[in-house]
Amino acid sequence: MQEKGNISIHTENIFPIIKKFLYSDNEIFLRELVSNAVDATQKLKRLSSLGEFNGDTDGLQVEIKVDADRKTITISDQGIGMTAEEIKKYINQVAFSGATEFMEKFKEAKDAKEIIGKFGLGFYSAFMVADKVEINTLSYQQGAQPARWICDGSTEFEITDGDRATRGTEITLYINEESEEFLEESKLRGILNKYCQFLPVPIKFGTRTEREPDGEDEEGKPKFKEVTVDDIINNTAPIWTKAPGELSDEDYLNFYRELYPFSEEPLFWIHLNVDYPFNLTGVLYFPKIKNELELQRNKIKLFSRQVFITDEVKDIVPEFLMLLHGVIDSPDIPLNVSRSFLQADGNVKKINNYVTRKVADKLSELFKTDRKSFEEKWADIGLFVKYGMISEEKFYDKAKDFVLLENVNKEFFTLEEYHNKTKDLQTDKEGNVVYLYSNDPARQHSFIQGAEKRGYDVLLMNSPLDNHFIGQMESKLEKVRMKRVDADVVDKLIEKEEKIESILSEDQSKMVKDLFDKAINKPMMDVEVTGLSPDELPVTVTMDEFMRRMKEMAKTGGGMMNFYGSMPDKYKVSVNGNHKLIQLMLNSKDEATQQQLARQAFDLALLSQGMLTGADLTEFVNRSVALIGQN
Numbered sequence: 001m002q003e004k005g006n007i008s009i010h011t012e013n014i015f016p017i018i019k020k021f022l023y024s025d026n027e028i029f030l031r032e033l034v035s036n037a038v039d040a041t042q043k044l045k046r047l048s049s050l051g052e053f054n055g056d057t058d059g060l061q062v063e064i065k066v067d068a069d070r071k072t073i074t075i076s077d078q079g080i081g082m083t084a085e086e087i088k089k090y091i092n093q094v095a096f097s098g099a100t101e102f103m104e105k106f107k108e109a110k111d112a113k114e115i116i117g118k119f120g121l122g123f124y125s126a127f128m129v130a131d132k133v134e135i136n137t138l139s140y141q142q143g144a145q146p147a148r149w150i151c152d153g154s155t156e157f158e159i160t161d162g163d164r165a166t167r168g169t170e171i172t173l174y175i176n177e178e179s180e181e182f183l184e185e186s187k188l189r190g191i192l193n194k195y196c197q198f199l200p201v202p203i204k205f206g207t208r209t210e211r212e213p214d215g216e217d218e219e220g221k222p223k224f225k226e227v228t229v230d231d232i233i234n235n236t237a238p239i240w241t242k243a244p245g246e247l248s249d250e251d252y253l254n255f256y257r258e259l260y261p262f263s264e265e266p267l268f269w270i271h272l273n274v275d276y277p278f279n280l281t282g283v284l285y286f287p288k289i290k291n292e293l294e295l296q297r298n299k300i301k302l303f304s305r306q307v308f309i310t311d312e313v314k315d316i317v318p319e320f321l322m323l324l325h326g327v328i329d330s331p332d333i334p335l336n337v338s339r340s341f342l343q344a345d346g347n348v349k350k351i352n353n354y355v356t357r358k359v360a361d362k363l364s365e366l367f368k369t370d371r372k373s374f375e376e377k378w379a380d381i382g383l384f385v386k387y388g389m390i391s392e393e394k395f396y397d398k399a400k401d402f403v404l405l406e407n408v409n410k411e412f413f414t415l416e417e418y419h420n421k422t423k424d425l426q427t428d429k430e431g432n433v434v435y436l437y438s439n440d441p442a443r444q445h446s447f448i449q450g451a452e453k454r455g456y457d458v459l460l461m462n463s464p465l466d467n468h469f470i471g472q473m474e475s476k477l478e479k480v481r482m483k484r485v486d487a488d489v490v491d492k493l494i495e496k497e498e499k500i501e502s503i504l505s506e507d508q509s510k511m512v513k514d515l516f517d518k519a520i521n522k523p524m525m526d527v528e529v530t531g532l533s534p535d536e537l538p539v540t541v542t543m544d545e546f547m548r549r550m551k552e553m554a555k556t557g558g559g560m561m562n563f564y565g566s567m568p569d570k571y572k573v574s575v576n577g578n579h580k581l582i583q584l585m586l587n588s589k590d591e592a593t594q595q596q597l598a599r600q601a602f603d604l605a606l607l608s609q610g611m612l613t614g615a616d617l618t619e620f621v622n623r624s625v626a627l628i629g630q631n
C-alpha cells in the first residue's frame with residue numbers, strides 16, 4: 001500500500017507561522033507526544049478491563065530515545081496503536097483540524113499569543129522542533145497491519161505499509177537545525193522531569209546502574225553487584241491520586257520532599273478531592289512563610305491528569321493561596337492554559353471558591369482541635385490568614401473566628417476574646433473600643449509601659465501586612481478603633497469623659513508654651529501644654545494616628561495620598577503641666593536655665609523614641625555632661 005495525499009489545510013505555510021509564534025515554548029512538544037503515548041497506553045488498559053482486549057497489559061511503558069548521530073528523538077509506546085485508517089482520521093484530520101481553525105482565527109487576530117493559548121497543540125507541535133516526523137504503528141486490533149506515516153512539515157504526507165512487529169506506536173522526530181539542543185540528554189531529561197514527573201505510565205529514558213545484594217563473601221559480609229536497570233523518570237502514583245485514608249503523615253512529607261528538595265518541612269497540609277461539579281484533586285502544603293512573601297510564590301504546580309501544565313496558578317487559586325505549595329490536578333483545565341481562557345471559564349471560579357473554603361476549613365479545624373499548636377505556628381500562619389482576610393471576602397467570613405491577635409506579651413486572643421478583654425477599660429467617650437498596638441515594641445517601650453500601667457493592653461502589629469489588616473479590622477468590626485500606642489500621650493490615647501485638670505494658670509501655661517517653643521525652635525514641633533498625671537513624663541513627642549497613616553499610605557499609594565506625602569512631618573510635643581519639672585522651671589527666674597531645662601526634657605522625649613540623632617544628639621550629650629558637672 002502506498003498513498004499520498006494532502007492534509008486538509010488551506011494555507012501552505014502553516015508550520016513556519018506556528019513555529020515562529022510558539023518558539024519560546026517549543027519544549028512542550030515532548031509533553032504533548034509523551035502524553036499521547038500515555039493516553040494510548042491507558043486506553044489499552046481500559047479496553048482490557050472491559051474485556052475487549054485479552055493480551056497482557058503488565059509492564060507497559062513509554063520510552064524516549066535520543067540518537068544524536070541521526071538527530072532523532074523517538075517516543076514509543078505499547079498502547080493501542082493505529083491502523084492506516086485511524087492515522088488518516090486522527091492525524092490527518094483530527095490533529096490537523098486544530099491547525100486549520102487556528103489559521104482562520106489567526107488571520108483576524110490582534111494578539112497571536114492569545115489565540116495560540118486557546119488551541120491544543122497536540123500532535124503537530126512536533127513540527128516546532130522537527131523537519132520530518134514519522135509514525136510507525138501497529139494497532140491492537142486482531143489482524144491489523146502495521147502502518148507508516150511520514151510528513152516533512154509541508155502539508156503533504158505519505159502513508160505506507162509499516163514494518164512494526166509489536167503493538168503500539170513509535171513517533172520519530174527528525175530534529176531541525178535550530179532545535180538541536182533537544183538532542184542533549186540532559187536537556188531532554190530536564191523537560192521530562194518538568195512535565196512527566198507524575199505521569200501514570202512508567203516513562204523510560206535510558207538506563208542506570210544500581211547496586212543489588214549478591215550473597216555473602218568468605219567472611220560472611222554482604223556482597224553487592226552492579227546491575228543495569230531501566231531509568232524510569234516518573235512516579236506513576238503520586239499521593240494526590242490516592243485516598244487520604246491510605247496515606248500517613250510520612251507519605252505527605254516524603255512527597256513534599258520529592259516536590260521541593262532542600263526545603264524546610266511544611267507546617268501541615270490539605271488533601272483536596274472533589275468530583276462534582278468539577279474534577280479536582282491535589283495536596284496543598286502550608287510552608288513556613290515568615291516574612292518572605294514574594295519569594296514563596298509560584299510553588300503550586302498545576303496538572304491535568306498527572307501531566308504538568310504550569311506553576312503559574314494565578315487565576316486558578318486566589319492570590320493569597322499562591323503562598324501555599326503543592327499540586328492541583330484537574331482535567332477540567334485544558335493543557336494549554338491561557339489567561340483569557342481562565343478568566344472566562346466558570347469552572348475556574350468554582351475551583352477558586354472550593355480551594356478557599358477547604359483552606360479555611362482546615363485552619364478552623366486546627367484551631368479548634370489544637371489551639372496551642374495553632375498559636376505556636378501563628379508566626380507562619382498569621383501572615384497568610386491576614387492576607388486572605390484582606391483579599392477575599394469569603395475567606396474573611398470564615399477566618400474571623402480563628403484569626404488571632406497577639407499582644408506584646410505574646411498572648412493570643414480571638415477577635416471576640418480580645419473585645420471582651422479590652423472593652424471595660426479601653427472604651428472611649430464615644431463608645432468606641434480603642435485597640436492599641438505597637439509596630440516596634442523596643443522603640444515604643446515607654447509608651448507601652450505607660451499604657452500597661454493604665455491597665456490597657458497593647459497588640460503587636462509588626463508584620464508587613466498589618467497596616468492593611470488594621471484598616472480592615474476597623475472597617476469590619478463595629479465600634480473598634482485602632483491606635484498606635486505612640487499616637488498620643490497615654491491620657492489622651494483613649495479619650496475619656498473625666499479630665500485631669502492642669503494645675504497651671506492660663507498665664508503660666510502660655511509662659512511654658514513660649515519657653516518650649518523657643519527652646520525647641522523647630523516648625524514641625526507643635527507644643528501643647530496639658531494637664532496629665534504628675535507621674536507621666538514631663539514631655540512626650542507624638543505623631544497623630546491619622547496623619548501617620550496617611551503618610552504611610554502615601555509611601556505606597558499615589559493620587560490623593562500624594563498630598564499627605566508632600567506635607568512635612570508634624571509632631572505634637574505634649575508638655576505635662578502637672579509634672580514637677582515644670583514647677584521647677586517656673587520657679588527659676590533665670591531664662592537660660594529655663595531654656596536649658598525645656599530643651600533637656602524635649603531631647604529626653606526624643607531620645608526615648610530613638611528620634612534624637614546627629615547634631616542634636618551631640619548637643620544633648622554635651623549639655624548633659626555640663627549638667628552633671630554642675631552638681
Ligand SMILES: Nc1ncnc2c1ncn2[C@@H]1O[C@H](COP(=O)(O)OP(=O)(O)OP(=O)(O)O)[C@@H](O)[C@H]1O
Nearest residue numbers: 036037040081090091094095120121122123124169
Ligand atoms: N501514540 C499514539 N497512539 C495512538 N494514537 C495516537 C497516538 N498519538 C496520537 N494519537 C491519535 O491522534 C489523535 C490526535 O492527537 P493530538 O495530540 O493532536 O490530539 P489529542 O491528543 O486528541 O488532543 P490534545 O490536543 O489535547 O493533545 C489522538 O486523539 C489519538 O487518537
